[in-house]
Amino acid sequence: MFFRNLTLFRFSPAVAEDLNRLDEALAEHRLRPCGPLEMGTKGFVPPVGRGEEAALTHAVKACTLVTVGSEDKLLPAAVVNDELQRKVQKIAEEEGRKVGGRERKRIKEDLLTELLPRAFVRSSRLSTYVDKRHGWLVLDTSSRKSAENALTQIREALGSFPAVPLAPEEGPRVLMTDWLATGNLPGGLTLGDECELRDPATATGAIARCRRQELDSEEVKEHLRNGKQVFQLGLVFDDRMSFVLGEDLVVRKLKFLDVVMDEMGDSHQDAAAEMDASFALLTLELERLLGKLEEWFGLPRPADG
Structure with missing residues (x-):
């Protein structure tokens, strides 16, 4: 169940307290099948197991996993x-x-x-979790629209959920361009093998995309000298995960490396035990990454009030 993308929101300590009723609130918004004359339905599905008796949340310490589901009729x-x-x-x-x-x-x-x-029904699922201790809402998608739709579902269930988009104090584009140009990256962070560079002066400016390439090459540096800036940058964090970070601070192509996967093991008794182990490992790894993103880019947690 490891996430492949991360779209992030933040919430205050007071909001975190309100999330203690999440399990109860979701019960009234469980996903139901499409009716004969409905184009679609939305709701929540169990992260583990199936059926009406299965829980709609799965918690490990301060993190709670929620799965937003939908059923849509395919009628072109x-x-x-x-x-x-x-x-x-x-x-x-x-x-x-x-x-x-x-x-x-x-x-x-x-x-x-x-x-x-008579139309076919397409089902979709989007995993998300809340970290009540640190104030993160983490959604497994790179689509802003999908993230906003899932956030809307949670808000409707709770009545209110004032999670807000990231508000970096350090410009991600400027900072990542400096990393690439100077090679002076924060500790534990190394360059990956892909990037997207654009001319920020015009909306239709030239775009250079590099994949499976050494990013400290002369070719890449020439693009930077010509005024292009980093819009996406491949990175490796502590030799434990690789990803592509966008100037919107969306994490794409997230991949946990072998050293992390080896820690999972394969001796779990059942699906619930496997989910528990993988979710615990996921949240532990991402807690470290999100803490560093907060440090590098200045991502303040909203205050109560």
Whole structure:
């Protein structure tokens, strides 16, 4: 269950206290199957196990894992429009008249009623956890839209959840550009093998993407001398995890290295024990990384008040 991407929000100590009722609050927002005439449903699903009796949270120390789920009907607009056109054409041929806008709308609504019960259903899951001790909300996605949707679901369940986006005191783009240009990285941090450089002067400026390449090469330095800045940078932290850090401070392509995976072992008795071990290891590793991100970029935790 190791996360592959990290989109981060922060919350205050007072908000952390309110999260003690998370398990109770989620119970009233459990994901239910799509009804015949519904386009989709959203809710929470058990991180471990299945069924109505399975818990909707999984906690290890101060961290609580939550899984946001959705079911969406797959009914492409092109399919509906093609069927609508056939019906409109049939009316024109059989009755010798044009179909007006109001009638087309009614026919389309009837089509949706007819087609929705037969549409395929796509399920999706997004894992997230709250670290109540340090005030982090961590979502396993690089999509801002998906993260905001999941955050909205948690807010609806709790009634209020004032988690806020990161507000760095140090400009990530400037700081990462300096790391790459000088090779002077914080302790424990080394360059990976990919980056994305852009000319920040214009929205349509040149973009240079490097993958599987030595980032201290002359070619990369030439881009920096020409005024490009770092928008994404591959990094390795303490030889335990690699990732690509964006100027939006979203962590992408997160990968735990062999030394971490070896600590997991493979002697777990059941799925619950395996989940417990992997979640504990995940949160322990990320606690160290997030603490360093807070230090490097100045990411203050919101204060109560």
